[in-house]
Amino acid sequence: MSYLSFEARLAEALAQLAPVELPVDERPALALGRPPRKEMGDLAAPAFEFAKRAKRNPAELAKEWEARVRAALVHETPEWLEVTIRDVKAFGPYLNLFFDPGSLAALVLGDVVAEGATYGQVAPGSGPKIMVEYSAPNTNKPLHLGHVRNNLIGMSLSNLLAAAGNEVIRVNLVNDRGIHICKSMLAYQRFGNGETPESTGEKGDHFVGRYYILFDQLVKEEKATYAQKQGVDLAQFSKDAKKGLEGDALKAREREEEAFDAQFEEASELMGAVREMLRAWEAGDEAVLALWKQMNEWVLSGFRQTYERMGSKFDYWYFESNTWTLGKDLVEKGLETGVFERHDDGSVWAKLESKGLADKVVLRSDGTSVYITQDLGTAVLKHRDYGMDRSIYVVGSEQQQHFKNLFAMLELLEFPWAGGCYHASYGMVTLPHGMGRLKSREGTKVDADDLLDTLHDLALAKIEEGGYAESTDAARETAETIGQGALKMYVLQVSPDKNIQFDPNETISFTGDTGPAVQYSHARIQGILRKGLEQGKVTADQLEGGFLGHGLVDASLLVEAEEQEVLKKLADFGTMIRTSAENLTVAPVANYLLDLTKLYARMYHEHEVLTASSPELMRARVQLALAVAQVVRNGLGILTIDAPERM
RNA sequence: GCCCCCGUAGCUCAGCUGGAUAGAGCAGCGGAUUUCUAAUCCGCUGGUCGCAGGUUCGAGUCCUGCCGGGGGCGCCA
Numbered sequence: 228m229s230y231l232s233f234e235a236r237l238a239e240a241l242a243q244l245a246p247v248e249l250p251v252d253e254r255p256a257l258a259l260g261r262p263p264r265k266e267m268g269d270l271a272a273p274a275f276e277f278a279k280r281a282k283r284n285p286a287e288l289a290k291e292w293e294a295r296v297r298a299a300l301v302h303e304t305p306e307w308l309e310v311t312i313r314d315v316k317a318f319g320p321y322l323n324l325f326f327d328p329g330s331l332a333a334l335v336l337g338d339v340v341a342e343g344a345t346y347g348q349v350a351p352g353s354g355p356k357i358m359v360e361y362s363a364p365n366t367n368k369p370l371h372l373g374h375v376r377n378n379l380i381g382m383s384l385s386n387l388l389a390a391a392g393n394e395v396i397r398v399n400l401v402n403d404r405g406i407h408i409c410k411s412m413l414a415y416q417r418f419g420n421g422e423t424p425e426s427t428g429e430k431g432d433h434f435v436g437r438y439y440i441l442f443d444q445l446v447k448e449e450k451a452t453y454a455q456k457q458g459v460d461l462a463q464f465s466k467d468a469k470k471g472l473e474g475d476a477l478k479a480r481e482r483e484e485e486a487f488d489a490q491f492e493e494a495s496e497l498m499g500a501v502r503e504m505l506r507a508w509e510a511g512d513e514a515v516l517a518l519w520k521q522m523n524e525w526v527l528s529g530f531r532q533t534y535e536r537m538g539s540k541f542d543y544w545y546f547e548s549n550t551w552t553l554g555k556d557l558v559e560k561g562l563e564t565g566v567f568e569r570h571d572d573g574s575v576w577a578k579l580e581s582k583g584l585a586d587k588v589v590l591r592s593d594g595t596s597v598y599i600t601q602d603l604g605t606a607v608l609k610h611r612d613y614g615m616d617r618s619i620y621v622v623g624s625e626q627q628q629h630f631k632n633l634f635a636m637l638e639l640l641e642f643p644w645a646g647g648c649y650h651a652s653y654g655m656v657t658l659p660h661g662m663g664r665l666k667s668r669e670g671t672k673v674d675a676d677d678l679l680d681t682l683h684d685l686a687l688a689k690i691e692e693g694g695y696a697e698s699t700d701a702a703r704e705t706a707e708t709i710g711q712g713a714l715k716m717y718v719l720q721v722s723p724d725k726n727i728q729f730d731p732n733e734t735i736s737f738t739g740d741t742g743p744a745v746q747y748s749h750a751r752i753q754g755i756l757r758k759g760l761e762q763g764k765v766t767a768d769q770l771e772g773g774f775l776g777h778g779l780v781d782a783s784l785l786v787e788a789e790e791q792e793v794l795k796k797l798a799d800f801g802t803m804i805r806t807s808a809e810n811l812t813v814a815p816v817a818n819y820l821l822d823l824t825k826l827y828a829r830m831y832h833e834h835e836v837l838t839a840s841s842p843e844l845m846r847a848r849v850q851l852a853l854a855v856a857q858v859v860r861n862g863l864g865i866l867t868i869d870a871p872e873r874m
Numbered sequence: 875g876c877c878c879c880c881g882u883a884g885c886u887c888a889g890c891u892g893g894a895u896a897g898a899g900c901a902g903c904g905g906a907u908u909u910c911u912a913a914u915c916c917g918c919u920g921g922u923c924g925c926a927g928g929u930u931c932g933a934g935u936c937c938u939g940c941c942g943g944g945g946g947c948g949c950c951a
Contacts, residue, residue: 263894273893275931285931319894320931365951405951574949585877591949598951625945627878654879655944693913709913721887724879726944728886737913740887740899747913755910799890806890818888821898832907832915852910874913 229338230798233309234259234270241272241322244299246291247281255280261795265788268316268323269331269795275320285320293317296324309334328791329783332851335798336782339854340774347800347861349392356394358613359385359651361621362539366403366526367411368436370533370675372656372729373623378539379718379867380653381621383813386865391808396613399541400605403523404548409504411439412518413497424525430676432529435522446497453491533675537711538867543612545605553604554596557640558589566639582635589636602633603640610644617647619811624652624724651811654726673729682710682735689737695874708869709743715868716742720817740821742868745859748824749870752856755836756849764837765849773857775850784847789830793855796823800858804865813866820862827855 228236238257245254255276262271274292278285296315304311311327339346361381364370370378381397389395402408415438424434454461462468464484492498507515534540558575561567567589569575575590589600609618620630630650637645658673687706696702713735720740721727737743759765769775785794800819807815836852839845860870 258890260890260893263896267894271894275893278931321894402951407951572949576949585947588949593949595949597949601951623945624879626951628946629951631878652879657944689913693911695911695913717886725887726880736900738900739913741913743913744899747911751911751914758910803890810891814888815890818898821888825898828914829916831910835910837910873911 228307228309228334230310230334231338231801233334236307237270237324238272240300240305241292241296244292244295245274245277246288246295247277249280261799262318262321262323265792267318268314269326269791270324271318272322272324273320274317274322278320286317289317289320289322292322296322328786331791331798332785332794332847333782335794336780336785336850336854339797339857340772340850343772343774343857344861346857347804348390349805351389351392352394354388354391354393355616356396356613357388357617357619358396358398358609358615359388359619359621360398360400360609361385362399362534362541363622364399364401364530365407366401366435366523367408367439369430369432369529372658372673372675372678375537375675375678375714376653376656376718376727377621377623378534378537379715380651380723380813382537382539382867383715383719383816383865384619384621384651384811386867387804387808387813387816388811390804390861390865393808396543396615397541398543398545398609400545400547400550401527402547404508404519404551406501406505407439408519408523409501409508410442411435412515412522413501413504414438414442414445415522416518424529430529430532431525431527432533433674433676434529435526442497442501446495449495449497450491453494454487457487457490459487533679536679537675545609547601550605550608551601552596553608554600554602555590555604557603557607558596558600561589561636561640564640566636577632577636577639579632579635579639582639584632584635587632587636599629599633599636602629603636606633606637606648607642610642615647616644617649618644619649619651621651621653624654626650627652649811651723653723656727656729658729678714679710682714683707684710685735686710686713686737686743690874705871705874708871709737709746709874712742712746712863712868713737714742715866716745716817716821719813719866720821722812722814743874745820745824745863746868746871747874748827749856749859749863750872750874751831752852753872755831755852759837759849762837764842764845774853775846780846780850781843782847782850784844785851787830787834789826789833790848790851793823793826793830793851796826797854797858800862816862816865820859820866823855823858823862827852 238259241259242254242257243251247254257272257276260271260273262268272292274285274289277292278288281288293315299305300308300312301315310330312324313327314325316323316325342348359381361384362374362378364374385395385397415435418441419438424431427434429437451461463480464487468480504515508519558567561577562569562575565578567575567577570592572592573590573594574588574592577587577589579586587599588597589603590596606618609615622630627650630648630652634645634648634650637648683703683706686709687702689709690696690702690706695705717735718727735741756765760767765775769779771777785791796819803815803819807813831852834848836848837845839848856870863870
């Protein structure tokens with residue numbers, strides 16, 4: 228029996244013993260938990276539910292419950308009770324159990340050793356099939372800080388769901404067409420002079436991004452010239468100029484600006500050329516398509532490098548260039564069933580009033596489709612391709628309304644799977660006011676590659692300063708592991724709906740509640756094992772699957788309070804995985820690892836492993852340390868963080 | 875104006891779906907260790923959980939209103 232099933236069995240037995248007059252199958256399920264302080268025992272059963280049924284004071288009921296449990300589980304230990312109960316005691320409205328430390332240690336350690344890399348997981352494929360869509364980059368510029376958070380949430384959420392037994396499909400939906408893509412294409416067509424990422428030695432996405440920025444600059448210049456000709460002062464539209472305005476004056480100024488922008492868009496030679504290019508693309512113009520293909524390949528090769536570096540993986544890539552015409556047939560269907568309605572000007576609207584939402588355009592008056600129409604089509608396509616039970620969209624919180632509209636439409640169109648769609652929203656990543664040295668090529672956003680480089684460099688400096696490096700290569704590899712560990716833990720430990728203010732120079736530190744602290748614990752355990760082998764206290768032939776072999780370890784010797792705290796934490800890993808997956812959040816995984824390694828640090832500081840008072844105790848502690856390392860690897864794996872052998 | 879999210883220690887954040895005396899890290903102060911890697915450990919200081927009501931035996935957690943911050947209210951994506 229595993230600890231988890233032991234606890235479930237125990238919960239059942241305790242419920243049966245509760246002093247209420249209820250048939251056994253009508254008794255409420257017990258939610259066992261850990262008492263707030265260890266002096267109060269190892270496991271707590273709340274008496275509230277039973278007290279409510281019995282219409283009694285919970286503390287009194289707990290007192291009576293205590294007596295019955297004492298008679299049945301303490302004095303007469305049934306054979307299924309793998310962890311012996313030493314004592315049971317009512318603390319107010321709680322019934323708390325005190326375990327025999329030795330048998331608890333044996334059960335928990337046995338679980339970790341037996342299950343190893345799968346400890347804490349639910350059997351793969353036993354749950355529903357879930358698709359997770361994340362990343363969703365545009366092919367006109369490199370990935371930035373926002374994409375980093377998106378990828379980290381997407382990757383780790385996928386891993387978490389897989390660990391909880393679900394079949395997970397990871398997909399990317401690449402926005403590779405549209406007016407914004409044509410902008411970088413046009414700039415390259417006019418000013419590229421045939422240069423390539425190979426000829427300039429640039430990463431493909433940065434190469435293309437440079438032309439996107441160039442286009443932006445050219446338009447700005449054109450706009451300034453145009454404004455001058457028209458006798459319009461652009462300065463009046465600046466933030467500073469608007470600061471002095473209030474109410475109607477401000478509104479009037481903003482209307483003026485809008486009108487001028489619209490006028491310029493029409494008159495602009497560059498904008499005209501871009502619109503023309505988009506028309507040519509849609510008409511299948513060969514030269515334009517060839518240029519588009521070439522530039523997309525450059526960008527995508529750059530993305531692949533960044534994904535590879537971060538550990539981002541996808542089972543399938545959807546491209547909007549293939550899906551952008553989808554959805555129109557759904558509109559036809561919706562018109563028939565009255566979900567959609569055609570207005571006099573020819574535009575088609577989704578009637579969302581019944582869902583408490585405002586009506587939404589799905590076809591423009593010229594018959595072309597909008598973003599949500601495509602998304603409708605893509606949703607259907609995904610279900611046709613994979614037939615999943617749930618579909619999770621990892622997309623920023625600014626698109627909350629969009630997904631409410633989308634899911635409402637899918638429901639009104641009566642797709643049976645519509646209820647399984649979920650928007651995994653997350654808050655913005657903002658930069659502090661001054662913005663440090665991590666200015667991006669665009670000047671406003673932090674570039675993902677720059678960010679990874681900066682963290683790598685910070686970690687490398689620390690390694691060199693501490694003299695931890697054995698070779699330059701090893702130092703670089705460790706620096707990469709640590710830099711990413713710091714970033715990933717920092718981003719993932721906060722709940723997704725919070726905005727993050729990200730100061731690359733100050734907020735990522737390597738001490739305290741950080742990724743490197745968790746990694747350090749792992750590295751030190753490996754260090755203990757290495758030292759043990761060196762000193763002959765542990766021999767290679769004693770190791771099986773990374774643990775000391777069966778029969779060499781008497782776990783029941785692990786009775787120190789600090790050891791017990793670690794063991795209980797290890798025991799909770801599986802429950803934590805399950806509830807986190809149910810709640811679709813990885814933050815508890817990150818926080819669990821920080822807690823576990825803190826408890827472990829306290830333990831090994833207090834109780835020496837290799838110099839323990841007896842060889843038996845020494846081996847038991849080695850096994851416990853190895854178990855901690857295993858769970859740290861399992862948890863970090865979910866977060867896509869590497870666990871280094873040394874650092 | 876309407877809708878959504880956030881507000882917990884000086885700072886950055888946890889808080890197990892409503893339970894026991896609200897916890898970490900950083901910063902500050904004071905200690906430990908001739909190390910199993912000091913990227914460590916221990917102690918102290920620090921809280922009207924934005925404010926006001928309400929529901930409940932019990933509220934940081936649920937409801938209502940207000941205040942402050944962010945986002946959204948396109949025939950953009």
